[in-house]
Amino acid sequence: MAAVIREAAALGPGLRAVWLEAPEAAQAAVPGQFVMVEGGPRRITRRPFSVSGIDREQGLIRLLVRVVGPASAWVGGLSPGQPVGLHGPLGRGFTLPPAGACAWVVGGGVGTAPLLFLAAELRRAGGAVWAALGGRTADEVVGADELKRSGAGVAVATEDGSAGERGLVTTLVERRLAGGGPPPATVYACGPRGMLVAVARRALEAGLRCQVSVEERMACGVGACAGCTWPDGRLAPDLALRRLASSREAPGEGGGGGPLRVCRDGPCFEVVRA
Amino acid sequence: MTGRRRAATGGVDLGVTAAGIRFPNPVLVASGTFGYGLDYTGIFDPGRLGGIIVKGTTLAPRAGNPAPRLCETPAGLLNAVGLENPGVEAVIAHHLPALAPLGLPVLVNIAGENEAEYEKLAERLTGQPGVRALEVNLSCPNVRKGGMAFGTDPAAVERLTRRLRKRTNLPLFVKLSPNVTDVVEIARAAEAGGADGLSLVNTLLGMAIEVETGRPALGNVTGGLSGPAIRPVAVRMVYQVAQAVKVPILGSGGISTSSDALEFLMAGASLVAVGTALFADPLSPLKIIAGLEEFCRDRGIRRVDRLTGVALPGRGGVAEACRG
Ligand SMILES: Cc1cc2nc3c(=O)[nH]c(=O)nc-3n(C[C@H](O)[C@H](O)[C@H](O)COP(=O)(O)OP(=O)(O)OC[C@H]3O[C@@H](n4cnc5c(N)ncnc54)[C@H](O)[C@@H]3O)c2cc1C
Ligand SMILES: Cc1cc2nc3c(=O)[nH]c(=O)nc-3n(C[C@H](O)[C@H](O)[C@H](O)COP(=O)(O)O)c2cc1C
Numbered sequence A: 001m002a003a004v005i006r007e008a009a010a011l012g013p014g015l016r017a018v019w020l021e022a023p024e025a026a027q028a029a030v031p032g033q034f035v036m037v038e039g040g041p042r043r044i045t046r047r048p049f050s051v052s053g054i055d056r057e058q059g060l061i062r063l064l065v066r067v068v069g070p071a072s073a074w075v076g077g078l079s080p081g082q083p084v085g086l087h088g089p090l091g092r093g094f095t096l097p098p099a100g101a102c103a104w105v106v107g108g109g110v111g112t113a114p115l116l117f118l119a120a121e122l123r124r125a126g127g128a129v130w131a132a133l134g135g136r137t138a139d140e141v142v143g144a145d146e147l148k149r150s151g152a153g154v155a156v157a158t159e160d161g162s163a164g165e166r167g168l169v170t171t172l173v174e175r176r177l178a179g180g181g182p183p184p185a186t187v188y189a190c191g192p193r194g195m196l197v198a199v200a201r202r203a204l205e206a207g208l209r210c211q212v213s214v215e216e217r218m219a220c221g222v223g224a225c226a227g228c229t230w231p232d233g234r235l236a237p238d239l240a241l242r243r244l245a246s247s248r249e250a251p252g253e254g255g256g257g258g259p260l261r262v263c264r265d266g267p268c269f270e271v272v273r274a
Numbered sequence B: 001m002t003g004r005r006r007a008a009t010g011g012v013d014l015g016v017t018a019a020g021i022r023f024p025n026p027v028l029v030a031s032g033t034f035g036y037g038l039d040y041t042g043i044f045d046p047g048r049l050g051g052i053i054v055k056g057t058t059l060a061p062r063a064g065n066p067a068p069r070l071c072e073t074p075a076g077l078l079n080a081v082g083l084e085n086p087g088v089e090a091v092i093a094h095h096l097p098a099l100a101p102l103g104l105p106v107l108v109n110i111a112g113e114n115e116a117e118y119e120k121l122a123e124r125l126t127g128q129p130g131v132r133a134l135e136v137n138l139s140c141p142n143v144r145k146g147g148m149a150f151g152t153d154p155a156a157v158e159r160l161t162r163r164l165r166k167r168t169n170l171p172l173f174v175k176l177s178p179n180v181t182d183v184v185e186i187a188r189a190a191e192a193g194g195a196d197g198l199s200l201v202n203t204l205l206g207m208a209i210e211v212e213t214g215r216p217a218l219g220n221v222t223g224g225l226s227g228p229a230i231r232p233v234a235v236r237m238v239y240q241v242a243q244a245v246k247v248p249i250l251g252s253g254g255i256s257t258s259s260d261a262l263e264f265l266m267a268g269a270s271l272v273a274v275g276t277a278l279f280a281d282p283l284s285p286l287k288i289i290a291g292l293e294e295f296c297r298d299r300g301i302r303r304v305d306r307l308t309g310v311a312l313p314g315r316g317g318v319a320e321a322c323r324g
């Protein structure tokens, strides 16, 4: 229930990588799952952070923390040896395609965090990974080097053109779709909601499966408080979310209209036409 | 140190009997923060609690309010869940049977839009296995009809309690709203109507504005404030109500530590419920139970129920509890 910080380092301005000693979580976590982390001595709720990587042998999990307010500043500022309250891994992760299949990952800002863990698992299973990463500025683009090192193809777009090409990550996806290369088994996306909507629409139009990890404010993280529910279970008026059965299985039934608790039914969902 | 030595010879009795129900210890979990009792099972064994108050349940399923439903504030949490729940039939068919093996007292929190709905809920839940009492939610600030609209009018509270009293033999804990000028008047009305116990307090009506966008922070605009921020208000209300009624009080409002729980007991509560503190640390109810036991053991207090009301006028404080 408490984890000790093993290592913490800056990855860029306002972005920290924190490795925690959490052997059980490291064993159990699948890509797309998250942990609830204490946000400081006076915080009222723990905060959700995606597992962005694991070291099973050493029993470590990694969080990538974008500092946006008091709780993320506190978590990002933890130093080695410090204990922190935490529970998890929680939620339903992504469903992985058959071993060796090709997948695309599309990340906006720190939304790339769960996709780094996913890409590592996909690469381990021998799959080809292509990543499209975006942010407003170069500082907001997360994980490009790590993905390149893992052998993934990486394309970057920023709104101000300070890294990669100027524009949105959706443009990269559109061009790749038009390029006529081998289609991926699944397009995985995590980032701002507008980006998820745009990417999911393009993927579904092209006849591809699309899974997204969505964000909502949380209090319990375990399905007990109904604080994180999307009452209509939709990503957009035309896009419904469907629960994923669990990792490595076929998509589950349900969802697509009824209330969904992001923490327990998600945070990863399959996107289907409403 | 003498207290500690005494502990070696005799344990502390944490059990409490209230409204005819035997609770293994006085620490329950508050409605709406613990789902239907099993969501935290991966983190701790809910069988160690004093009892479970399940989510506010309505006749028909409810999808609840639009997101965002939560907003953290200084020392508090605003929520506007809006009574999302699967409806009483699903609760009876799926949730209550799953809870039964724990063998704990289960209180079902009920919410209606009108008196007839409350009556139907009470009838439907009567005789269901495991249900030991109803907590009648007359205080939800997040729904347009029913809820707090009832709980702020003493005549309506008395009438509804009396009608429910006729429909069920289950003990009734009427849950009061702090959003009133005189909570004592409402408490007296519930007691006069036949309540077996009173729960107080529910959340305080509040709101927050996100200044970057100039929009309300919650989808529902207003929400209920819980957590340490409301604790002094809740303690004051328990203290006032305890002097005016004879029925037992289940106190809640910002209880995070055993010292917080002791404040409520000393102010006159027989039982306490922990809600928002679960979100900072899911183990807090267990830590509170352990802390209560330690407090009693260190002072040679043999039964935790001896502490109820010791802070009230004319009572003898902790010294009184140590004597018996
Ligand atoms: C499933 C999930 C996975 C996430 N993974 C990551 C991650 O890997 N890295 C990362 O940097 N961030 C992640 N986040 C977001 C992170 O939880 C928030 O940035 C953090 O809670 C903000 O807290 P704060 O006090 O620093 O900022 P605040 O000042 O509280 O808020 C800043 C913003 O954070 C969001 N937020 C506020 N309260 C909550 C809450 N209780 N739960 C969720 N979001 C909230 C709101 O959008 C708010 O506008 C994730 C969120 C979710 C739901
Ligand atoms: C997310 C949330 C949901 C709640 N839902 C209900 C509910 O359904 N019915 C009810 O009577 N009270 C509900 N409450 C109020 C709590 O049961 C409790 O009375 C209140 O939060 C004060 O205690 P606390 O500060 O320990 O949380 C809810 C509170 C929270 C934070």
Ligand code: FES
Pocket (backbone or CB within 6 Å): A217, A218, A219, A220, A221, A222, A223, A224, A225, A226, A227, A228, A229, A261, A262, A263, A264
């Ligand atoms: S955060 Fe409590 S139900 Fe999802």
